[in-house]
Amino acid sequence: MNNVISIHSVRFLVLVFFQVLIFNHINFYGYINPYPYILFIAFFPIRHNRILIITLSFLLGLSVDLFLDTGGIHAAACVFIAYVRPIILKFCFGTIYEHQNIKFDTVEFGSKLTYFTLLTVTHHFVLFSLEIFNISKIILVLQKTLFSSIFTILMCMIITIIFTRKNK
Amino acid sequence: MQQIVNFIIRNKTFLLFLLLFSISILFTVQSHSYHKSKFINSANFLTGGVYNSINNISEYFSLKSQNEILAKENNRLKSILYNHKTKRDSSYIDSISFNTSYKFTTANIIKNSYNTVNNVLLVNKGSKNNIKQDFGVITDKGILGIIDQTSKNYATVLSVLNSESNISAQLKNSNQFGTLKWNGKNPKYTQLIDIPKNAILKKGDTIITSGRSSIFPKGVLIGTINDFNLDQSENSYIINIELFNDMTNIEHVYIIENVNLPEIKKLLNE
Numbered sequence: 001m002n003n004v005i006s007i008h009s010v011r012f013l014v015l016v017f018f019q020v021l022i023f024n025h026i027n028f029y030g031y032i033n034p035y036p037y038i039l040f041i042a043f044f045p046i047r048h049n050r051i052l053i054i055t056l057s058f059l060l061g062l063s064v065d066l067f068l069d070t071g072g073i074h075a076a077a078c079v080f081i082a083y084v085r086p087i088i089l090k091f092c093f094g095t096i097y098e099h100q101n102i103k104f105d106t107v108e109f110g111s112k113l114t115y116f117t118l119l120t121v122t123h124h125f126v127l128f129s130l131e132i133f134n135i136s137k138i139i140l141v142l143q144k145t146l147f148s149s150i151f152t153i154l155m156c157m158i159i160t161i162i163f164t165r166k167n168k
Numbered sequence: 169m170q171q172i173v174n175f176i177i178r179n180k181t182f183l184l185f186l187l188l189f190s191i192s193i194l195f196t197v198q199s200h201s202y203h204k205s206k207f208i209n210s211a212n213f214l215t216g217g218v219y220n221s222i223n224n225i226s227e228y229f230s231l232k233s234q235n236e237i238l239a240k241e242n243n244r245l246k247s248i249l250y251n252h253k254t255k256r257d258s259s260y261i262d263s264i265s266f267n268t269s270y271k272f273t274t275a276n277i278i279k280n281s282y283n284t285v286n287n288v289l290l291v292n293k294g295s296k297n298n299i300k301q302d303f304g305v306i307t308d309k310g311i312l313g314i315i316d317q318t319s320k321n322y323a324t325v326l327s328v329l330n331s332e333s334n335i336s337a338q339l340k341n342s343n344q345f346g347t348l349k350w351n352g353k354n355p356k357y358t359q360l361i362d363i364p365k366n367a368i369l370k371k372g373d374t375i376i377t378s379g380r381s382s383i384f385p386k387g388v389l390i391g392t393i394n395d396f397n398l399d400q401s402e403n404s405y406i407i408n409i410e411l412f413n414d415m416t417n418i419e420h421v422y423i424i425e426n427v428n429l430p431e432i433k434k435l436l437n438e
Contacts, residue, residue: 030283030355051181065208066210069199069281069286070284072192072194076189130193130196131285132352
């Protein structure tokens with residue numbers, strides 16, 4: 001139990017620092033940045049209660065906001081995906097989720113990709129709608145969501161492939 | 169009463185979600201209104217310290233190009249200084265130049281941002297160096313932004329590339345003025361709105377600050393006209409301005425304090 005807490009605290013800090021110091025300064029094509037810090041929410045253990053994950057997501061988003069001077073847009077987007085995560089999990093993994101024994105290392109690639117895609121697109125859509133905060137610029141919101149999502153999903157997949165433990 | 173408690177227990181996840189989500193929305197709305205982002209800003213001990221220590225390392229990478237920029241500025245200032253014909257006349261007593269109304273402080277940008285709609289920069293001078301809200305920030309090439317929140321050692325700057333900042337600007341060759349308002353798209357260009365229809369515009373004309381807001385002195389360079397068209401009401405122009413500053417590569421800046429600002433504010437409020 002102690003081990004789990006320390007792993008997740010380290011993951012929290014490392015992801016926030018990498019996000020604000022590296023990933024937010026990529027500025028590919030002027031404005032496209034990946035936001036792979038949502039991996040923390042994606043890989044949070046499922047058996048823990050939802051109150052904990054929502055609170056932790058709020059803190060995660062708020063710490064990113066603090067560094068990036070963005071008000072509360074990351075916090076809002078993180079809380080939102082933390083709340084809808086069970087629905088996305090059910091959609092992507094079906095029966096495995098019902099039995100509550102998903103191991104993210106062992107699930108097949110396709111469903112993992114769908115899971116990341118849904119989570120990322122939801123997160124980015126909430127994020128950019130709040131950032132731009134203007135209905136008349138919906139095209140800009142969708143454009144940013146699309147390009148950043150592609151980048152984030154790519155980044156998330158690369159990170160998971162690199163850091164997956166091969167324990168057979 | 170029992171039922172209310174039951175309801176809260178049953179829906180505790182949803183209620184927590186609603187609470188935290190509305191707090192985040194509150195912060196977001198606050199950050200969208202001018203000078204209100206009190207709690208969540210990077211001018212604090214922790215984030216400022218992190219950015220400062222990272223900048224201590226990363227500033228070496230741009231050292232050469234920043235040196236060239238500073239050398240160019242020195243060159244320009246020297247040429248002004250030595251070509252300026254000063255009257256060395258004994259009867260001429262310069263009694264005005266002691267009474268300067270603008271004070272300058274140098275500072276370094278430790279966090280730059282140009283990829284979002286509301287860009288905020290961070291500088292390494294704060295209230296310890298007598299920096300306050302509403303001071304102007306410029307570089308050698310032109311305007312950069314306005315100081316927003318300050319802490320002891322750091323201050324945030326509302327960049328011109330921020331849809332919340334409204335800076336008064338005018339044409340260099342006539343006195344018609346408008347407001348700078350960025351549309352959030354390209355960091356090379358900003359927009360000047362509310363220029364009256366009868367203004368004579370030409371591509372390449374220079375835009376300067378108007379000095380009406382008493383934050384910036386009159387005549388700080390902003391950029392050149394790239395293109396212009398009439399707005400929806402067809403009464404005023406929207407001008408696309410190409411900025412003199414390369415917003416993606418900024419290191420050394422000057423913070424301007426208008427010494428007469430309290431007096432002007434007091435007069436306007438009376």
